[in-house]
Amino acid sequence: MQYLVKDFGRLCGDMATTRTPPSDVSAEYIAQDIAAAIVAHRLPPGTRLREEALARAYDVSRTKIRAALLMLSKDKLIRTVPEKGAFVSKPSAAEAREIFAVRRILETALAREFVARATPADYKRIERHLQQERRAVKADDVQLRNGLLADFHILLADTVGNSVLTEMLRELSARSAIITVLYQSSLDAACSSDEHHAFLKAAKAGDVELACRLMVEHLEHVEHALNFTDELPAESNLITALLT
Numbered sequence: 001m002q003y004l005v006k007d008f009g010r011l012c013g014d015m016a017t018t019r020t021p022p023s024d025v026s027a028e029y030i031a032q033d034i035a036a037a038i039v040a041h042r043l044p045p046g047t048r049l050r051e052e053a054l055a056r057a058y059d060v061s062r063t064k065i066r067a068a069l070l071m072l073s074k075d076k077l078i079r080t081v082p083e084k085g086a087f088v089s090k091p092s093a094a095e096a097r098e099i100f101a102v103r104r105i106l107e108t109a110l111a112r113e114f115v116a117r118a119t120p121a122d123y124k125r126i127e128r129h130l131q132q133e134r135r136a137v138k139a140d141d142v143q144l145r146n147g148l149l150a151d152f153h154i155l156l157a158d159t160v161g162n163s164v165l166t167e168m169l170r171e172l173s174a175r176s177a178i179i180t181v182l183y184q185s186s187l188d189a190a191c192s193s194d195e196h197h198a199f200l201k202a203a204k205a206g207d208v209e210l211a212c213r214l215m216v217e218h219l220e221h222v223e224h225a226l227n228f229t230d231e232l233p234a235e236s237n238l239i240t241a242l243l244t
């Protein structure tokens with residue numbers, strides 16, 4: 001399945017601010033509401049999502065809940081375990097290490113190509129993107145900022161024009177976005193945006209070696225800043241988490 005970071009942002013709309021679900025809610029509404037609760041860390045990684053409890057909380061059938069959970073599992077925000085049920089995704093530190101190791105290899109090559117090919121119009125487009133990133137970081141909008149931070153890397157790949165590379169980075173960025181949304185602090189997100197800016201400055205100056213080094217260091221910083229131990233208690237009250 002093609003997974004788009006932008007879709008992740010859309011899925012994580014701000015619907016969790018609604019305290020009382022409207023009557024006869026759709027499966028999509030429920031998926032968005034649960035996604036927003038995951039992003040806001042009200043449903044920590046590993047939390048079990050019980051169908052009966054969700055059906056009661058939203059006053060809908062279990063069929064509708066299953067449809068919502070299917071949407072969330074397609075976007076990798078939750079995982080379903082046969083005969084055990086659905087759980088909020090809990091990517092491991094080992095998985096994060098593997099993803100970032102591959103990204104460092106691919107994106108060093110990408111940085112080199114980008115410096116060779118980017119035009120003044122490309123720089124303008126990416127600078128506009130950086131402004132959006134900064135606004136989202138400043139507003140502490142977790143969903144939007146994570147989507148934009150991930151999209152920066154895809155924009156670089158788009159500029160190079162290798163569709164295979166772009167597709168690979170889309171998937172890796174989507175998996176990274178889930179990891180950062182779960183384990184990255186607001187301060188580290190701000191650092192990421194600053195590092196994107198530094199990379200672009202080096203690239204624009206034509207300093208390919210510096211641009212490559214900054215890209216590798218940036219990905220190392222993002223990986224090392226992830227906090228896999230700072231989790232809320234696993235037995236959080238699901239209904240309270242969703243509806244308060």
Ligand SMILES: [Zn+2]
Pocket residue numbers: 149150152153192196218
């Ligand atoms: Zn980045």
